[in-house]
Amino acid sequence: MAERLIRWFGLRLRGRRALAWLALVVGVLLLHGAVMNRVAERVAEFNLAHTMPQRIEVAYVRELAMVEPPVVAPAAAAPKPAAKSRAPKPARAASAPAPAAPPEPEPEPETLLASAPPVAPASAPMAEQPAPLLAEETPPAAAQPEPPASPTARAEPTPAAVVAAAGAASAPLAFDWPNSTRISYVLTGNYRGEVQGSAQVEWIRVGSRYQVHLDLIVGPSMAPLITRRMSSDGDITADGLSPRRYDEDTKVVFRDRRRLTMLFEPDGVLMPSGQRRERWPGVQDTASQFVQLTYLFTTQPDLLRVGQQFEVPLALPRNIDRWIYDVVKEEILYTPFGEVPSFHVKPRRTTRPGSDLSAEIWFSPQLRYLPVRIRIQQDAETYLDLILDRRPQIAAQ
Numbered sequence: 001m002a003e004r005l006i007r008w009f010g011l012r013l014r015g016r017r018a019l020a021w022l023a024l025v026v027g028v029l030l031l032h033g034a035v036m037n038r039v040a041e042r043v044a045e046f047n048l049a050h051t052m053p054q055r056i057e058v059a060y061v062r063e064l065a066m067v068e069p070p071v072v073a074p075a076a077a078a079p080k081p082a083a084k085s086r087a088p089k090p091a092r093a094a095s096a097p098a099p100a101a102p103p104e105p106e107p108e109p110e111t112l113l114a115s116a117p118p119v120a121p122a123s124a125p126m127a128e129q130p131a132p133l134l135a136e137e138t139p140p141a142a143a144q145p146e147p148p149a150s151p152t153a154r155a156e157p158t159p160a161a162v163v164a165a166a167g168a169a170s171a172p173l174a175f176d177w178p179n180s181t182r183i184s185y186v187l188t189g190n191y192r193g194e195v196q197g198s199a200q201v202e203w204i205r206v207g208s209r210y211q212v213h214l215d216l217i218v219g220p221s222m223a224p225l226i227t228r229r230m231s232s233d234g235d236i237t238a239d240g241l242s243p244r245r246y247d248e249d250t251k252v253v254f255r256d257r258r259r260l261t262m263l264f265e266p267d268g269v270l271m272p273s274g275q276r277r278e279r280w281p282g283v284q285d286t287a288s289q290f291v292q293l294t295y296l297f298t299t300q301p302d303l304l305r306v307g308q309q310f311e312v313p314l315a316l317p318r319n320i321d322r323w324i325y326d327v328v329k330e331e332i333l334y335t336p337f338g339e340v341p342s343f344h345v346k347p348r349r350t351t352r353p354g355s356d357l358s359a360e361i362w363f364s365p366q367l368r369y370l371p372v373r374i375r376i377q378q379d380a381e382t383y384l385d386l387i388l389d390r391r392p393q394i395a396a397q
Contacts, residue, residue: 052247052259053233056204056211058180060393066340066366072298073172175299177236180204180395183370185386191218195225199386201371203291208236212287216384227251232287234264239282240295246285248317260317269315277320280313289314290361290371293325293345297369304343304363306330314347323347333362333373335388340364342372367392 180203187197197218204211212232219225228250234243248260262285263270269277284292289312297304308327313320326346333340342362362373370392377383 052229052231052249052261053211053245055213055231056206058204058395060180060182061396062394063391064181064367064370064394065391066338066364069298069301069365069369071172071301072175175295177205177295178203178368178394179397181370182393182395183372184389184393185374186389187216187218187384187386189218189384191226191382191384195219195384197221197224198389199374199384201290201374205236210234210236210241210291212241212291214287214290216386218384225253230287232285234288241284241288241292243283243285243288243315246287246315246317248286262315262317264315269320272317277315280320280322283313283315283320285315286317286359289359290374293361293363294369294371297363297365301365303327304345304365304369306343321349323349331362333364333387335372337391340372340388341366 182203183201185199185201187195187199189195195218197216198221199214199216202211202213202215204213210233214230216226216228217224218227228248231247231249232241232243233245233247234241236242243264245264246262250258260272262272264279264283264285267279269279269283271277292312296310302308303310304327306327306329310325311322312325314323324347326348327343328346329344331342331344333342342364344360344362346360347358357376357378360375360377361371363369364372372388374386375383376386
């Protein structure tokens with residue numbers, strides 16, 4: 001066997017020298033195999049870390065109609081404490097009628113609802129004076145009951161009942177995250193010349209887990225010049241979205257595919273460069289910001305007013321910073337299915353303005369505060385403009 005191996009390597013040696021040479025060759029081969037196995041393991045680990053999460057598939061069954069936005073309470077709103085009422089004073093003797101008390105100021109609706117007694121049934125005998133609205137008022141002296149009302153007479157509701165019914169009708173609804181939604185856009189812009197294409201934003205919810213995908217196709221769909229997918233995967237919390245990872249996959253014709261990944265840990269963010277940065281409370285990524293802003297506007301509609309500004313921490317592939325969002329104007333967008341009122345929101349960063357891509361967004365209250373237009377801009381000559389192409393599509397759940 002040894003002689004055959006020696007001849008295979010073209011060696012014409014004999015004796016111990018041949019065996020020593022053979023041992024050296026075998027050792028080199030074993031070392032080379034171990035190194036190659038280790039390299040293969042590292043490559044597999046790298047690919048596993050950069051493999052994008054499997055996309056959750058849902059079926060969209062209907063289109064979203066334009067309606068006026070309802071009043072929605074924040075998801076984590078704490079209940080207001082009930083108004084404190086003082087103990088009623090002792091009743092005066094029946095022989096000494098109570099003097100007329102000065103009129104009390106009209107209470108606020110919250111106090112009225114908190115302290116109003118239950119309404120008596122229509123068949124119960126009514127007292128000589130109306131029941132007190134406030135707990136601190138002195139109850140009237142005992143009086144003889146009046147004769148029963150005629151069968152055709154109806155008891156009028158007390159003011160407390162009227163206010164309670166009005167409050168129930170106008171009470172804000174509890175916030176609930178919407179069903180999975182897909183928004184389709186037509187894409188225009190400029191990238192070394194005029195470009196056209198398509199795009200979509202997809203919000204997917206399964207229990208307390210979410211995915212947000214922003215897909216861009218520049219050029220014809222069968223042979224695109226550029227494709228980019230930006231995906232956020234994470235959890236739904238009382239304060240909105242909490243990303244766990246962000247993936248960005250870009251393919252430009254005649255170039256190698258480029259993939260970036262950010263991992264969001266409880267106390268830090270692992271950047272694509274391998275650096276670890278502090279994780280700020282409420283931080284969002286490039287894709288999750290669209291749905292997080294929709295959540296903020298739904299629960300705090302006063303934010304979406306011209307002249308308002310608010311802050312959102314944003315983790316981009318190269319840095320983490322606090323961004324200021326300005327509501328700059330109210331606009332009408334013209335779409336294939338009609339006019340869509342919207343508010344133009346423009347982000348800015350004060351520390352290093354102009355160093356990153358910016359995404360100006362138009363939100364429509366009549367379409368559940370969804371982003372109906374997105375303009376991604378690098379400079380005056382390089383930008384992509386996405387505008388709603390059809391009504392948003394809604395999944396069954």
